[in-house]
Amino acid sequence: MAHEKRRQGRKNIIRTMEFSFDLLTSDELVDGFIINISESGCCLLSASPLNKGQVIKIHNGNPGEYQTATVRWSERCNNLYSESGLEFL
Numbered sequence: 001m002a003h004e005k006r007r008q009g010r011k012n013i014i015r016t017m018e019f020s021f022d023l024l025t026s027d028e029l030v031d032g033f034i035i036n037i038s039e040s041g042c043c044l045l046s047a048s049p050l051n052k053g054q055v056i057k058i059h060n061g062n063p064g065e066y067q068t069a070t071v072r073w074s075e076r077c078n079n080l081y082s083e084s085g086l087e088f089l
Contacts, residue, residue, distance in 0.1 A: 012036050016033055019032055032048075043086070046082055048082070052073055
């Protein structure tokens, strides 16, 4: 997407992760894959579509520990998954 607007370079990785939509609770976790990451954000592949401006919690596996991120862009790649650019808050 908007690669030319990035402030920092990204490192290509493939890492599974879990995230949630509700900032008040973390009961319903959704699976995804981080495909690249930097200090300021990452690119996420997920079967659950995300919306620009949406805020999500990325869980790191430890209870109560997460990183909050805003969806900067999201694109449905096919009927199986969405690719989204996230900015860490």
